[in-house]
Amino acid sequence: MVRNMVLHQVCQLPQPFTAEQLTKVCQEERISVGTVYNSLNLFVLAHILHATSRQRGQAATEYELTTTNTIRMQVVCQNCGRVTEFHDVAIERLVTERKYSNFNVQHMSLFVYGECKICRRKIKKTTEA
Ligand SMILES: [Zn+2]
Structure with a gap:
C-alpha cells in the first residue's frame, strides 16, 4: 500500500x-x-x-x-564513474528495425566503458610528473 x-x-x-x-x-x-x-x-x-x-x-x-526511455545509450568512465548519455540514430535504427524471432523488444541499454576526458588529463599529468 x-x-x-x-x-x-x-x-x-x-x-x-x-x-x-x-x-x-x-x-x-x-x-x-x-x-x-x-x-x-x-x-x-x-x-x-x-x-x-x-x-x-x-x-x-x-x-x-x-x-x-526505451532506448538508452551511455558512456561510462571506469575511473570516476561519470555517466554521459548519448544518442546514436544509426544504432537505434539497427536495433528497432531488426526482427528477433519469437522475441518482442521493449527496452535496450548500451553502455560504452572507458576513460573520460577529465580522468585522461589527470592520468596524463601524473605520468608526466
Ligand atoms: Zn573519469
Missing part, C-alpha cells in the same frame, strides 16, 4: 529524479525516509526504475522510470 503511494509520487516527478527529491514529496504524504529508500531499491530490482550514478563516491544517484 505504502509502496503504491511511493510509486505514485515517482510518476509525478520530472524524470530523472534523485532520492532527495522523492523523499521531499513523500514526507508531505507522511512516508518515512526508510520506506522511500527501500522502495527505490525494490523498484530498481523490479526494473521499474533505472538507476544511474552520476559520480562515484557521492550521493548523486539519479532514478528514471524505465518506461520513459
Whole structure:
C-alpha cells in the first residue's frame, strides 16, 4: 500500500529524479525516509526504475522510470564513474528495425566503458610528473 503511494509520487516527478527529491514529496504524504529508500531499491530490482550514478563516491544517484526511455545509450568512465548519455540514430535504427524471432523488444541499454576526458588529463599529468 505504502509502496503504491511511493510509486505514485515517482510518476509525478520530472524524470530523472534523485532520492532527495522523492523523499521531499513523500514526507508531505507522511512516508518515512526508510520506506522511500527501500522502495527505490525494490523498484530498481523490479526494473521499474533505472538507476544511474552520476559520480562515484557521492550521493548523486539519479532514478528514471524505465518506461520513459526505451532506448538508452551511455558512456561510462571506469575511473570516476561519470555517466554521459548519448544518442546514436544509426544504432537505434539497427536495433528497432531488426526482427528477433519469437522475441518482442521493449527496452535496450548500451553502455560504452572507458576513460573520460577529465580522468585522461589527470592520468596524463601524473605520468608526466
Ligand atoms: Zn573519469
